[in-house]
Amino acid sequence: MATTRAHLRKPLTRRANDWAQRPSTLIRRAIAKLEQRAIASWREFVPWWIAQPGHRRLALVVVGFVALVSVLNFTAAGIARIGATQAAPATRAVSASSARILTSEPATSEPGKAWVAMQLWQGSSNRLTESFTVGAHWRVDWLYSPPQSGGIL
Numbered sequence: 161m162a163t164t165r166a167h168l169r170k171p172l173t174r175r176a177n178d179w180a181q182r183p184s185t186l187i188r189r190a191i192a193k194l195e196q197r198a199i200a201s202w203r204e205f206v207p208w209w210i211a212q213p214g215h216r217r218l219a220l221v222v223v224g225f226v227a228l229v230s231v232l233n234f235t236a237a238g239i240a241r242i243g244a245t246q247a248a249p250a251t252r253a254v255s256a257s258s259a260r261i262l263t264s265e266p267a268t269s270e271p272g273k274a275w276v277a278m279q280l281w282q283g284s285s286n287r288l289t290e291s292f293t294v295g296a297h298w299r300v301d302w303l304y305s306p307p308q309s310g311g312i313l
Contacts, residue, residue, distance in 0.1 A: 275299065 209217070281289050
């Protein structure tokens with residue numbers, strides 16, 4: 161009996177393709193697989209955990225807690241940094257016209273006298289000023305403009 165190519169072909173069957181299914185069906189299948197894996201992992205984990213001595217269990221819990229807090233801290237810092245860089249311009253130049261200058265103002269406690277600026281410091285990083293001497297009647301005026309990304313004084 162002679163066979164032709166038509167006889168050798170497999171009959172066409174309709175197969176369900178994942179891409180053709182409804183998304184909700186795909187999500188349900190993925191959740192079911194994840195649940196099966198979680199149950200299998202839990203069944204392996206529980207006997208191992210019970211076999212561990214008490215001090216090792218405590219150490220693992222502490223390490224896990226520290227790791228969780230660190231991840232949360234890094235995540236919060238990253239989110240804050242992203243928010244700050246999006247809210248603030250990339251470069252921020254301070255012009256001389258935008259900087260406030262200390263001016264003399266009348267001394268209300270002593271008529272006829274005015275406050276005089278003896279020293280002025282400006283900066284944008286940590287620094288120590290030089291020592292200075294003050295008299296019996298003195299004051300310090302300071303201005304602070306926090307950067308957009310946050311800062312401390």
